[in-house]
Amino acid sequence: MRARSRTDRARALRTAAALAAIGLLAAGCSGSSGTGGGSGGGTTTLVAYTGQSGDYQINFNPFSPTQIGGGAAIYEQLFFINKAGSGEPEPLLGTDYSWNDDGTELTVTLRDDVKWTDGEAFTADDVVFTFNILNEHQSLNSIGYDGTAEATDDTHVVFTFDEPAFTQGPDVLGNTFIVPEHLWKDVDPETDVMENPVGTGPLKLGEFKAQAFTYVANEDYWGDVPAIKTVRFLSLSGNTAGADGVASGTIDWQTGPVPNIDKVAETYPGYDSLTVNQSQMALLTCSNEELGCAGPQTDPAVRRAIYHAIDRKQLNALAFQNTATEISPTFVLTSNQKQMISSSIQEPVAAETADVAAAAADLEGAGWAKGGDGIYAKGGEKLSVTVEVVTGWTDYITAVQTMAQQLKAAGIELKVSQSSWNEWTEKKTQGKYELAIDSLYQGSAPDPYYVYNNFFATTATAKVGKTSGNNVSRYSDPEVDEAIKALRRLPQDDTAGRQPYLDTIETAIVEDMPYIPILTGGTTSEWSIKKFEGWPSADNLYAVPAVWSKNDFAAIIKQLKPAS
Template sequence: MEENRTNESRRAPRRRVPALAVGVTALALLVAGCGGGGNGGGGGGATPADTLVVAGQTGDYIRNFNPYSPTLIEGPGTIFESLFYFNVASGAEPVPVLGTEYAWNEDGTELSITLREGATWSDGEAFDAEDVKFTFDMIASDAVPNTVGFHGTTEVVDPTHVVVTFEGPSYMEGPQLLGKTWIVPEHIWSGIEDPNTDTIAEPVGTGPYTLGDFKGQAFTLDANPDYWGGEPELAHVQYRALAGNQATTDALAAGQIDVYSGPVPDIANVEQDYPGYSAITVPMNQMVLDTCANADLGCTGPQTDPAVRQALYYAMDRTQLNQLAFQNTASAMSPGFALPERDAAYVSDALENETVPMEPDLARVDEILTDAGYAREGDGVYARDGEPLALTVTVVTGWTDYITALETLREQLLPAGIELTVAQVSWNEMSDARSRGDFELVIDSLYPGPAPDPFYIYSYFFGTENTAEVGERADTNYSRYSNAEVDAAVAALTQLNPEDTAARMPHYDAIQQRIEQDMPYIPILTGGTTTEFHAAKFDGWPSQEDLYAFPAVWSRPDQSQMYMNLTPTGE
């Protein structure tokens, strides 16, 4: 399912998620799939008209709402808020949240922020600038994952104004601080021993929702009657845990859930197959094979050889993968990891392939492996120094689209002379192994960051400062990739005004050419994230004409923007 694949993961568990890098880090849970009572669309017990039932993660919930923990289950956007909301899908102007205005000085070394008056924490305490300073200082001290390397100094001017000072120009840290930093209450969090790992069972936030009933199979968020923006019309959001994509599809067909971000059979005909429901597909998260690539940091296995990674890249039949696994909802991605449409201005002309090859090139595979010292054995499998080219790829149990993709890829690799074994594990097992570097290959997606700019992909997933030796936990750079040229280009981009495309482009060229050659994450396709939603029960869903948020329930804080925009129809 789409469960945290995205690592918003800290990336929320499915694909994806989050967390900011800070959130990124905390993204660890993108979603998995839920089930439960629903209202309409088929049989099953009806849920109240004011309750949105969300397909949540695979497996029972562990009660943790710490927005900076790698095992959080929910909270960023709904319970804990950022200062602004940056829409990565549309690139619209940032929306004020706990902040109302911000401005850089002329050289990008000072960020002045005006804060909202009248906001309160859900325990009744007033929100003010001291909470913002406390949160920023917590990140700067590396007490929680600091994936953009923020070490600025925050000064409180008065209760509604703070100024953040940096040692040098730091434009690219702005969206992360402003849009993916979850502000926490100083009066509570100052007493937390380890804000990175301690669980938060009773979260206190400023957001539109507060925690209601909690059970291992489901929990509910209730509208905050004292929310500074007014009590949401959507009174309750219930997350339900299911056992994978199939269980979620069954619950959707039975009308037991109202929204699900993930694949269903016959995805092009949701309105016909699920009466009362509709769907929207948005390309965003780039599907990859994570590789533990860096032998110098302790990675072992054939995938530590760049030639093997390149061979896998050219052996894929992506047209077939898209058809069989993703129902043609995916699209070509760039091996330089800039989104071909959204980031068109930044796709490097110097790339060998502007977008990934859709058809396999077995002659190229043979050339690459032969040049690297491999030779086919009698069984047709390449080997070097007596070791066959055999790899294990890990996938989360229940992620049926990814499982189908890997079984298809396994068959595709046989004529290419590469053996692939598919290992299904729980989300927790996969997340833990990937973080510690205990894997050869993992299928997942890279999430895009706090603003519509490829810089964040490079900083999170390719930056040396976000990785660690095998056995230690990497924040977001799971491949253990480390390249001085890439690090220097990322550092240079941090200091450039994002509006100066001409000055930035040489650094994007350098990054993209290098990672296309090294390929620590093997590109598959850009995932088309499809969200199925109960259109008859709620009005206000995002549409292609009004993409006010990236419509994925596991993407934070986008999910909160959706919830606050929904109005129950009473049906």
């Protein structure tokens, strides 16, 4: 992921100290036949780094926007859906499912041999309880679930919807973590951090410390018990420390930039890598004045001007080692969904180079005038906005610093504010920011509906000061909301029927631009092939290999084994 470069001796010493700590931590959590920092030949401890900058704050609540883990590894879904594959649900807690003809009833068959890690039996009542949480706590209902769940017996659940809900299927089946009723009935799911999580997954929480926490294999798992017995997640200072850990062989799996990212196998003996382009990078904006957002970025003309002022070709070269790819302002993933972009969109793919004239037209048309210092102003307010970025995320820091220079040429002042991941996350979810650099991730299946439902629906947001769902922009448009609801009622193979609603959403979000498209990020992961085998590959992309992708992480851990 992203990080600050080091140029002075003090920072170099901190990096050296961090690497020494990695070795100590890995040795301290060794399996019976090897350590995370040693050579191959039986190593059962894997050291992972997500790009976490700053101490971990314990939170294993799978519904919480500030969770640090638990989803899929500890708490499981009904099915696993590989967004990089066919999108067909693969059995987990569920074994089979079927829709009625009109899409108002989804029946799921569950496993009958599953126990929670405290020994209690898993039943259909746990599934019903979990989905009732979403109904009763809309701030946690990021999937927009509006059904009714009923257990017909211990191994069958029927989900009923007032209207056809085909598109809710992948979210219900593959994107909701099931929690135990017997423990959760007495907690507040909006505030409890679940320090001692109990799940059904392949891993359990081991030891937690602010600098690192461990998962251990669930030896009573209903499926094949993982060959990886311990996974240790580290908190370091950012990408530079992560890259140094790969170079020294003390980190076994990370997702983030390293020098010579296009030649990992040659540069880092014993490692391999894979780049997947699915996360759509954007400048998130607190856009909605009616919900309490404040700042120049609440003006759509400012957001569009920023979009036009970005030189994406330069940005890709300087910040992302040319691993990023094109992005559509509609947030339709162009690699496999391009046919869903509305024909009314004049610029279906964002321009590679800056268009300062277009930026000026947007601003001046909205009453902004350039001042003597070359920066636009309106009503005595200077067009100056602050972008939030996590300390240590070198690629994102380079990106926003580069954009600051690019936007200055268009008369826009961009200031950069660095903070810990925890502070950055709180600012976004509370709406206490102007801009933030992040990515809009793909949803439960390869379809833009899930991006729209997760990030643009009114149900996924909240007033400033209250914790939002994924819609941290606070964007709200009744026509977009109605179109999202309409898409839920249609089968995903009804191309002709769905397109008018996609047209409505895409036209609105390109005009309003609550999330300013940057590039589709090349998510590159590096891993040790000297110590472990079974990793995804271009020929067998059975999961997206980003270590921070909760569902995929669990799928990969179950496939890995010590290298022979």
